[in-house]
Amino acid sequence: MKKLSARRRHPLAALVVLLLALAATGGLYAAFAPADKAQADVAAQSLAIDEGKKLFAVGCSSCHGLNGQGSSDGPSLVGVGSAAVDFQVGTGRMPAQQPGAQVPRKKAIYTQGEIDQLAAFVQSLGPGPITPDAKQYTSTNPDDISKGGELFRTNCAQCHNFAGQGGALTKGKYAPSLEGVDAKHIYEAMQTGPQNMPSFPDSTMPEEQKKQIVAFVRHTTNDEPNPGGLTLGSLGPVTEGLFGWIFGLGTLIAVAIWVAAHTTKAKKS
Amino acid sequence: MSHDMSEEKLPEPHGSAGEVADHGNPFADPGLPAHEPRRTDIDERAAKRAERQVSLMFVVSMLATIGFIASYVAIDPDKIVYIFPLGHVSALNFALGLTLGVALFMIGAGAVHWARTLMSDVELPAERHPIEASDEVRNDVIDQFKTGAAESGFGRRKMIRNTLIGSMALVPLSGVVLLRDLGPLPEKKLKETGWREATPAKPLQLVNMSTMQPMKPEDLVIGSLTFAMPEGLTTHDEDFQQRIAKDALMLVRIAPEDIKDDKSKELGFEGILAYSKICTHVGCPISLYEQQTHHALCPCHQSTFDLADGARVIFGPAGHPLPQLKITTDDKGNLVATGDFEKPVGPSYWERAR
Numbered sequence: 001m002k003k004l005s006a007r008r009r010h011p012l013a014a015l016v017v018l019l020l021a022l023a024a025t026g027g028l029y030a031a032f033a034p035a036d037k038a039q040a041d042v043a044a045q046s047l048a049i050d051e052g053k054k055l056f057a058v059g060c061s062s063c064h065g066l067n068g069q070g071s072s073d074g075p076s077l078v079g080v081g082s083a084a085v086d087f088q089v090g091t092g093r094m095p096a097q098q099p100g101a102q103v104p105r106k107k108a109i110y111t112q113g114e115i116d117q118l119a120a121f122v123q124s125l126g127p128g129p130i131t132p133d134a135k136q137y138t139s140t141n142p143d144d145i146s147k148g149g150e151l152f153r154t155n156c157a158q159c160h161n162f163a164g165q166g167g168a169l170t171k172g173k174y175a176p177s178l179e180g181v182d183a184k185h186i187y188e189a190m191q192t193g194p195q196n197m198p199s200f201p202d203s204t205m206p207e208e209q210k211k212q213i214v215a216f217v218r219h220t221t222n223d224e225p226n227p228g229g230l231t232l233g234s235l236g237p238v239t240e241g242l243f244g245w246i247f248g249l250g251t252l253i254a255v256a257i258w259v260a261a262h263t264t265k266a267k268k269s
Numbered sequence: 270m271s272h273d274m275s276e277e278k279l280p281e282p283h284g285s286a287g288e289v290a291d292h293g294n295p296f297a298d299p300g301l302p303a304h305e306p307r308r309t310d311i312d313e314r315a316a317k318r319a320e321r322q323v324s325l326m327f328v329v330s331m332l333a334t335i336g337f338i339a340s341y342v343a344i345d346p347d348k349i350v351y352i353f354p355l356g357h358v359s360a361l362n363f364a365l366g367l368t369l370g371v372a373l374f375m376i377g378a379g380a381v382h383w384a385r386t387l388m389s390d391v392e393l394p395a396e397r398h399p400i401e402a403s404d405e406v407r408n409d410v411i412d413q414f415k416t417g418a419a420e421s422g423f424g425r426r427k428m429i430r431n432t433l434i435g436s437m438a439l440v441p442l443s444g445v446v447l448l449r450d451l452g453p454l455p456e457k458k459l460k461e462t463g464w465r466e467a468t469p470a471k472p473l474q475l476v477n478m479s480t481m482q483p484m485k486p487e488d489l490v491i492g493s494l495t496f497a498m499p500e501g502l503t504t505h506d507e508d509f510q511q512r513i514a515k516d517a518l519m520l521v522r523i524a525p526e527d528i529k530d531d532k533s534k535e536l537g538f539e540g541i542l543a544y545s546k547i548c549t550h551v552g553c554p555i556s557l558y559e560q561q562t563h564h565a566l567c568p569c570h571q572s573t574f575d576l577a578d579g580a581r582v583i584f585g586p587a588g589h590p591l592p593q594l595k596i597t598t599d600d601k602g603n604l605v606a607t608g609d610f611e612k613p614v615g616p617s618y619w620e621r622a623r
Binding site for chain 2: 151154155158159167169170173175193195196197198199200201203204205206209225226227228229230259264265266267
């Protein structure tokens with residue numbers, strides 16, 4: 001202490017005190033200002049909404065209206081939620097190529113970053129299902145596959161086929177095949193009910209069950225080997241019968257003709 | 270193979286065998302073409318070789334059968350292998366199918382080869398002859414019948430004749446009586462469902478078949494599809510399959526202004542409509558629901574129902590709209606039914622009121 005007080009009149013003492021004070025102020029500010037990050041988030045969010053609005057004006061507004069209010073060419077997007085945008089744009093269904101019975105899946109033309117901005121803008125129009133994070137749709141429990149299978153057969157198989165291969169609906173509409181569909185997009189489809197698919201909101205089908213269904217669909221359409229050999233599209237008796245009649249009977253007929261066409265006579269005529 | 274054959278063993282050529290002999294009569298019977306021998310008929314070495322070939326096919330079949338048994342014993346049922354055009358398949362299934370197929374095919378191929386090369390191939394015509402017996406035989410049979418009839422006294426002893434006819438006429442009645450076992454008549458079973466236990470005083474909750482929990486109206490959003498069954502029923506019940514085949518519900522929520530049928534709107538609750546999931550054609554479970562058109566499609570015969578218009582049939586063979594269950598909420602705010610369907614669920618039957 002004596003040492004310190006002896007040097008209090010040193011020419012650099014003022015500078016040292018100033019530096020200490022500055023460091024203390026900075027440290028205290030860092031410690032007592034947690035709102036800092038949140039403010040940055042809000043700023044990033046409003047930036048995303050702004051960017052999304054610009055993208056929306058260019059790519060979507062001709063059908064859905066400048067403020068997503070809808071028009072004669074496209075439905076209102078107020079309250080559809082970010083999950084619906086992530087599904088529709090992420091699977092390439094939107095922007096739609098042409099009107100018709102059903103908008104098909106195609107190559108996505110927006111990057112995931114742009115999709116997130118569009119989703120942020122649409123979410124800002126009115127609350128709706130929110131894009132799920134990976135934890136919600138990634139199953140780590142192997143039991144989920146069999147539980148998901150039961151739920152799939154109760155709720156999904158009637159349209160999407162027992163093996164997720166899809167099927168026909170009325171007047172040119174169809175339930176698409178689930179083969180190669182991202183886990184996130186399967187989850188979002190259940191949340192939002194795209195096009196003519198009914199929705200399965202968390203209130204009637206909890207997140208946990210959606211995760212189980214996703215696990216089953218991914219397993220069935222991607223990983224599961226087929227013990228019986230050729231699946232023939234997993235369409236059941238239609239393709240199996242066609243295969244049997246054309247190739248099975250066809251082979252038998254061809255063999256019969258071959259046998260009859262080759263004489264065993266010594267003198268070939 | 271012709272190098273094995275010595276030319277002198279070939280038979281003499283047969284001139285114009287098989288041609289029409291009489292050029293004046295275009296319909297003359299050309300007769301059979303002259304018989305041509307096979308190599309194996311005239312060359313003993315060729316016959317021996319064919320015999321060995323047939324035996325070889327039968328031996329391959331035997332080996333394949335042994336292979337079948339060996340595969341069954343040796344291959345792990347869970348083993349998956351990659352086989353080129355088929356992809357990943359069960360090794361056991363593939364081995365069993367292949368060996369059994371070879372075993373059966375080789376028996377058939379051996380038999381065909383045997384018949385073609387070694388069994389006699391000489392044409393043997395079997396001339397047609399009248400089916401009718403000769404007059405002599407016919408007269409003899411008629412005489413015997415008449416003698417028998419006279420000796421039995423069938424025409425003379427009328428009591429025996431009549432009682433015989435009576436006894437034979439009654440025998441089929443036992444078969445008719447057994448038809449009773451097709452019954453008993455279903456009584457009200459076709460008309461009623463498990464929802465009959467619901468009364469306004471003691472309503473039955475609708476249970477979500479995914480979560481097995483009761484539902485509140487706010488759980489069902491517009492455009493959603495939910496399957497439900499009556500409370501008290503569990504999947505472990507012995508008669509679950511029989512009961513769910515009649516009790517299953519499909520719950521949809523349609524914006525009230527889109528519901529065209531006033532009766533249907535009244536049976537529902539704030540746009541939530543509870544329809545029977547069982548098709549009125551032959552009873553398939555219907556649930557291919559299109560939430561924008563409100564059409565529900567039956568996967569069996571494509572009957573299509575407009576759920577926004579009282580489940581009116583708009584396409585397909587179904588004869589009646591899907592029955593709708595009246596729903597409301599109880600004091601806890603859960604969706605409940607207060608009675609059975611007004612119309613019988615499922616396919617039509619004789620006594621169904623139109």
